Amino acid sequence: MTAPTAPLQGAAPGSPSIWTAAHNADRRRPRSRQTELGASDTVCSRRAAYIVTGAARTDTHEGKAAILGTYIHAGLLEDARKEFGWQVERTVVGDNVRGHVDAVQLDEATAARLPKALRPSVPAAVCTVEDVKTKSVWKWDHVLRYGATKAELRQVYLYAAILRKHGFADVRGQKALARLGPIDVQRIRFRFVCRDDGAEHVQEFDFDELEASAALFWVDRVLEVEDPEELPRDHDGPGLAAVCDYCPWLTACWGQTGPGIPVQTLLVKDDDDRAQALADYVRGHEQESAGKKVKAFARAKLDQTKADTYGANTLSWSGGNPVKRPDVQAMVDLYDDAGVTVPMVPNLDVMVAFLKQEGIAVPMKDTGAKTARSINVRPART
């Protein structure tokens, strides 16, 4: 047990934060100290390489949202196991990757080969691998529109591929499942659950052999490297990609800079790098401008359309309300009625305008603050 490191606001001295317990438990979870590649570690090739090469972690992060997600995830799966008889959190071990499949729903023929106590209450039409993902409300629209990310697809295809080739791992607590041998997984299902309001969204599709081969190839490529830096960074770094913000190898991957200086600056070493970054900036600007034009035209066309669902999208309107601001004259009258002195402050705008009108320089003093730095990029003159 570890004592709390910082006093907890509002609590009696010595009273621990409940997060102390949560973080200690999280650090002890197998995935937090493994050196073997798990299917859920395939979110970034360089990060996966740090794991398999046993590189020391350089960063620790609080990760409270992820821990909350773990609790919700475990609670939902346990209840699904009890109520529906799903096989949950089952271990699979492949040739060079392992993991815990969230849920496997067996078809009738496969389930019939299990002892009665292990059979599902309702068998699936086909053997299905299911992955349950909890998401914040901020990511929810993205989930509804685009479904699982590339990394999430890779993870679940790895589970499905291992089950199809090896079946369940022969480990304690699932010997009967292991005796089934290879499982004929035909379907993949993602079940997204919103951490904030409990909304549920399902995305499912047939197993695709090519996608599974691509996922296995991705793992092979990671295992071949001796130095993680041989592999590309799959994300744009801290401040631009949340996966990097919470990466245990953030400093190893990006290095360190002074306060307020983005680590991405370390990628620019010479004028060729500067030229390339400027060209990327211009390309991004052109795409952004083209996108803005498309949006402006569509917005104009929709101006009189009532809120409803049209095709794949739901339209709603916000705003359009009268803008209110304090009524100075009414407040002066209220002060007069109450016999309270109306506060008088110098009117900055009027004073500046008067000095300018009289041709007198407006006196200025340094505030200590700095204006925002803006980037301006124009075609070079030859």
Ligand code: SF4
């Ligand atoms: S910091 Fe980002 S790019 Fe680097 S290893 Fe971690 S997740 Fe990958």
